[in-house]
Amino acid sequence: MVRATAAGSGSGQGSAPVPDLPPSMRDRVPFLLFRASQISLATANQMLSPTGLSARHVGILTMVTELGPMTQKALGNALGIDRTTIVTLLDDLERKGYVIRQRHPRDRRAFLIHPTGPGRDAKTAAVRILDEQQRRFLAPLTAAERRQLATLLKRLQAPPVTAPERG
Amino acid sequence: MVRATAAGSGSGQGSAPVPDLPPSMRDRVPFLLFRASQISLATANQMLSPTGLSARHVGILTMVTELGPMTQKALGNALGIDRTTIVTLLDDLERKGYVIRQRHPRDRRAFLIHPTGPGRDAKTAAVRILDEQQRRFLAPLTAAERRQLATLLKRLQAPPVTAPERG
C-alpha cells in the first residue's frame, strides 16, 4: 500500500521536499504506468476496506456475475492472478458466502465458481465504490482525455506481435 | 445458458489465452492500468534478470547517478518504495559494489547514497535493456500516441488539490 504522498512540488519551503525525478525517468512510460497503477490500486483497496474485500475479490465477483460461472483457471487468466492466489481469494469469498465452488459437470478436476445472492449484492456495492474511486482518480482529465487514455491502454493490452511462441 | 468456459479453453492448442472480460471491466481505467503495469513490469524484470538487478534497483541507480547522492528517504519518496524495502534494495546494491552508504555530513542519522564506477556502468547497461523493453511494450502505438500516453499519465501523477494533509 502506497502512501499517496504528492510528488512534484519540490522547491523551497521547510516542508518535506519530494525530490524530482531525473528527466530520463520522468518520460519513461513503464515507470509512469507503475506509479499510476500503484496509487490507483492503493486508494481502491483503501476505499474498499470497509467491505472486507480487495480489488481482486471484486474482480472475481464481477467476472462470475457478469460472464457466468467459470473455472479458477479462467479467472486467473482473465485477471492476471496466480493460480495459488486464486485459491486463497476464493477461500475468502466462499467463507463470506459470496461464491460457491461446484464441480464442473464435464471436467471433474475443475470447479465452476458460482456467485450467490449475497455475492451479487456485495459486488454491486463494491462496484459503486470503485466507480467513485475511478471518478476521483481520473479527475485531472477531461472526459475526452479519459476515453483517449482507456483506448491507448487497451491497445497496449493486445497480445505482443513479437510472439515468443513459434512464428 | 451461456457456456462461460468458452472464454479460456475452447479452441485449438493452448496458445496465448486472451480471455475476454465483461464490458464493465474492459473500460475501467484503473484495471487497464493495473494490467498494463503488471505486464510491463514482469517483462522488464525478466529482461533484466541476466544483470541480477530488478527494475527497482535500476530506479535507485538512475536516481543517484543522474541527480547525485541522496538519502534513503528521498529515494523511497521519489520511487514510491517503502522505507524498509529501500534498506533491502540498497543492501543488494552495496553488496554488488554499485553504491556506497556515506554518512550525511549535516545529519548523522541519514546516509547519502553514492554511486560507484561499476554502479554507473551497470546502470548504463540496465537502462539500455529498459529502453528496449519500453520500445517493445509501446510497439502497438505510434510515436504521437506514446507522447499522448505519457502526457496523460503524468497528469494523473499529480493528485488533485484535495490534499488531506495540512499545509
Next chain:
DNA sequence: TTGAGATTATCAGAAAGCTGACTATCTGTC
C-alpha cells in the same frame, strides 16, 4: 483398453513486501 503425458486445483515452504518497535540523531523550547 491402456498407458504416457497434460491439466486443474491444492498445499507446504520460500520469497517479497509491509507494520510496528527501536536506536541514534536532529530540532525547537525553555
Next chain:
DNA sequence: GACAGATAGTCAGCTTTCTGATAATCTCAA
C-alpha cells in the same frame, strides 16, 4: 545546556504472493 518531540535508518515478525511438488482427472495415440 536539557528536555520533549520529530525524523532516518534498521530489525523482527506478520501478511501476501509465488515456486515446486502432489493427487485427481482428462486427452490422445496405439
